[in-house]
Structures are given as structure tokens and as C-alpha cells.
Amino acid sequence: MNRISIADPIHFQNIVTMEILLRFLIGGIVVSIFAVISDMLRPRSFSGLFGAAPTVALATLGITYALKGSSYAATEGRSMLAGAVALCVYSLLTSYLLLKRNWSSLPAALLAFVGWFAVSFGLWAIFLR
Amino acid sequence: MGHLSPVGELKVRLKLSAFKQTRWYEYLIRFVFGGLVTAATGLIAQKYGPVVGGLFLAFPSIFPASVTLVQTHKEKQEKKEGKGKQLRQRMARQAAGVTSAGAAIGSVGLFCFAVVIWQMSGRLPPWLVLALALAIWLGVNVFVWWARRKILS
Numbered sequence: 001m002n003r004i005s006i007a008d009p010i011h012f013q014n015i016v017t018m019e020i021l022l023r024f025l026i027g028g029i030v031v032s033i034f035a036v037i038s039d040m041l042r043p044r045s046f047s048g049l050f051g052a053a054p055t056v057a058l059a060t061l062g063i064t065y066a067l068k069g070s071s072y073a074a075t076e077g078r079s080m081l082a083g084a085v086a087l088c089v090y091s092l093l094t095s096y097l098l099l100k101r102n103w104s105s106l107p108a109a110l111l112a113f114v115g116w117f118a119v120s121f122g123l124w125a126i127f128l129r
Numbered sequence: 130m131g132h133l134s135p136v137g138e139l140k141v142r143l144k145l146s147a148f149k150q151t152r153w154y155e156y157l158i159r160f161v162f163g164g165l166v167t168a169a170t171g172l173i174a175q176k177y178g179p180v181v182g183g184l185f186l187a188f189p190s191i192f193p194a195s196v197t198l199v200q201t202h203k204e205k206q207e208k209k210e211g212k213g214k215q216l217r218q219r220m221a222r223q224a225a226g227v228t229s230a231g232a233a234i235g236s237v238g239l240f241c242f243a244v245v246i247w248q249m250s251g252r253l254p255p256w257l258v259l260a261l262a263l264a265i266w267l268g269v270n271v272f273v274w275w276a277r278r279k280i281l282s
Contacts, residue, residue, distance in 0.1 A: 023167045035191060046231060047228060049234060056185070062255075065250075080186040082184055091192075095232075099227075108196075113189075128180050
């Protein structure tokens with residue numbers, strides 16, 4: 001599944017480090033592009049769509065296809081279904097805390113992570129494990 | 130979801146001044162967070178495999194930063210217009226809440242994006258799979274957003 005040879009440990013470590021750095025740079029760039037677009041769009045409910053943009057997915061899958069192949073990417077895509085359901089719950093929970101409970105954004109968005117983890121790993125345990 | 134956000138306008142527009150409102154360090158924060166989550170996703174997949182790693186492709190990595198920015202900018206805008214603190218805060222949180230509701234709609238498109246990746250990987254060239262998935266993400270989201278507003282208005 002992993003095409004990188006581990007025969008030479010030092011070489012392997014260098015490749016792994018390069019891959020992490022590449023993921024960081026590409027991820028940062030893709031996220032920034034979508035963030036700029038989102039900031040400029042109105043109304044806010046439309047710009048909010050870009051809060052659920054597949055930024056991490058685009059950056060990650062591009063590298064995954066190149067380094068690990070289509071089968072690996074397809075498996076990640078299937079798990080992403082559960083992550084997307086969890087993201088919906090996360091967003092609704094954040095929205096509820098802001099609109100109905102008048103919470104401030106940062107505490108609301110941080111607390112809602114509990115919902116994301118619960119739903120995504122719950123679905124993983126039931127359907128994907 | 131209808132009670133969670135006002136219907137408002139249907140016309141989508143670009144507000145270029147919003148780009149100037151955002152400070153350079155606010156973009157840097159999102160760049161760093163986005164980069165860190167992407168790198169972490171790769172590490173998680175390496176350690177635990179693609180089934181677990183794939184969950185994090187839909188992780189709300191920059192959502193806290195983005196929604197905080199919406200609130201902050203809205204509060205500043207309302208302060209300039211001379212509104213009192215409580216009203217400013219309320220309006221700013223409403224704006225952030227509406228943005229969050231928009232992201233909930235956006236996750237429908239993200240689900241469709243994932244379906245394309247899962248089903249079409251290996252059948253089409255990778256660049257075409259990603260392009261198709263992105264096009265479907267955008268198309269589904271725009272349609273769902275538009276349909277919801279039409280129904281509620």
C-alpha cells in the first residue's frame with residue numbers, strides 16, 4: 001500500500017519529513033484560498049458554505065493519489081462520508097449555540113468539536129471498523 | 130434548520146472591502162491551522178490507516194478561526210455605526226451563527242464530494258476525480274442553498 005521503500009531508514013525518514021512539509025504547505029495554501037473567497041462572499045449563509053469546503057481533502061487527496069494510489073484514496077473517501085455527517089452536526093451545534101444561546105464564537109466552535117468526534121467515531125465504530 | 134437562520138437576500142455578491150478588513154495575521158493563522166491539520170491528517174493515516182485518516186478529511190480545521198473572524202469584523206462594523214455593546218455583540222453572534230448554518234448546508238456538498246472520491250477513484254484519472262468532486266460539491270451546495278431560501282421566502 002505504501003510505495004515508499006523502508007530499506008534505507010534515513011532516506012525513508014527524509015521522505016516522510018518532506019511529505020509532512022509538503023502536506024503543511026499545500027494544506028495551508030488551499031485553506032487560505034478558500035478562506036479569502038469565503039471572506040468576500042455575501043450573504044453570510046452563502047459564504048458559510050465555504051466553511052465546509054473540502055480544503056483539507058483536496059490538499060490531502062492530491063498527495064495521496066501521487067504517493068499511495070487510488071485504492072487508498074477511495075478508502076479515505078468512504079470514511080470521509082462519516083466525517084461529513086459529523087461536520088453537519090458540528091456546524092448545526094455551533095449555529096445553535098450562537099443563535100439560540102448567544103454564546104461567543106470561539107467557545108461555541110471549540111465545544112462543538114465534542115460533537116464532531118462523537119459522531120465521526122461513532123459512525124466509524126458502527127459502519128467502518 | 131429554518132428557525133436557526135434568517136432567510137435574507139437571495140443575490141450572491143462579492144464584497145471586496147471584506148478582503149481589506151482582514152488583517153495579514155488572520156490569514157496567517159488560517160494558513161498555519163490549515164497546514165497543521167493537513168499534515169496531521171497524513172500522520173494519522175500513516176499511523177492508523179486510511180479508514181481512520183479519511184474521517185479527518187472532513188475535520189472543521191479552520192472553522193473556529195473563521196467564525197471568530199466573522200464575529201469580530203461584524204462587531205467592529207456595528208461599533209463604527211454607533212451601536213451599543215450588547216446590541217453589537219448580539220448582531221455579531223447572529224452573523225457568526227448564520228455563517229455556521231451555511232456550513233451545515235455545505236456539509237451536504239462535502240458528503241457528495243466524498244461519494245465521488247470513493248466511487249470514482251481508480252476509474253478516472255486522479256485530477257479528473259478531484260475536479261469532478263469539487264464541481265459536484267459546489268453545484269450541490271449552491272442548489273441546496275438556493276432551494277432552501279426559495280422555500281423559506
